[in-house]
Amino acid sequence: MNGRFGGRRAVVTGAATGIGAAIARRLADEGAHVVVADIDAQGAGEIAREIGGTAVKLDVTDPAAVHAALGGEPFDVLVNNAGIDDWGWFTDVTPQRWRRLLAVNVEGTFACTQAVLPGMQRAGYGRIVTVSSEAGRIGSKGDAVYAAAKAAVIGFTKSIARENARFGITANCVAPGPTETPMVQSIREKDGKVLAAMIAGTQLNRLGTTGEIAAGVAFLAAPEASYVTAETLGVSGGMGLGA
């Protein structure tokens, strides 16, 4: 196999569409065998067929199912990408809504990481990349719980990096800015002004593409990123500077 990921096995969660699908394509293009894991079985199947990978129907909020699906086989790369947003002013957010948001974005990351770590530790090698968000670093109007969830995975990642350095495992985050995906399309439909404000918050004054985010993830997931751990790489058109 050619490419940076030749002979490597990777699992990408939430890979049926959007950023996750772009990551799966990118890793496969560079030689990885990719497990396309998503709650959307049909979408996962389509991407897996396209890239010659394996589809797994997986709800990351179900730890037992995650362990059953990912715990048995060794992976070189885990990309925790599955995530949901639920835009709304915080005064309107119910406990039910915030629990769902935390369950997918935070607990899903815990479950997938816990499922693959023992195999990586035995192998003495691993790359864990978690898709956070600039919202987790600078906050975001109408996205308070989402921002909290994305900050949580950054703290989690730094701790996993500390615990697992001795096993040759790195753990890093990518913090995308607003990126053209179905998630952003739903924000556009709810309130176009909110999306315009997000775009204005970037220095490059545009949405990112899924391919641009995938390139950042691939860098951190590659064997050569061996001296990079506990970092959060902004792929956000300069949004991390703040307004």
Ligand SMILES: NC(=O)c1ccc[n+]([C@@H]2O[C@H](COP(=O)([O-])OP(=O)(O)OC[C@H]3O[C@@H](n4cnc5c(N)ncnc54)[C@H](O)[C@@H]3O)[C@@H](O)[C@H]2O)c1
């Ligand atoms: N699009 C953006 O502007 C943006 C910006 C910053 C961060 N992000 C983050 O990037 C990641 C991908 O976002 P996207 O825009 O591609 O989203 P998307 O909504 O387009 O795709 C998300 C994917 O995750 C899957 N998914 C949702 N819940 C799941 C669950 N419980 N188990 C398994 N899979 C599940 C969906 O089926 C879908 O395929 C998310 O973590 C998101 O928070 C996105």
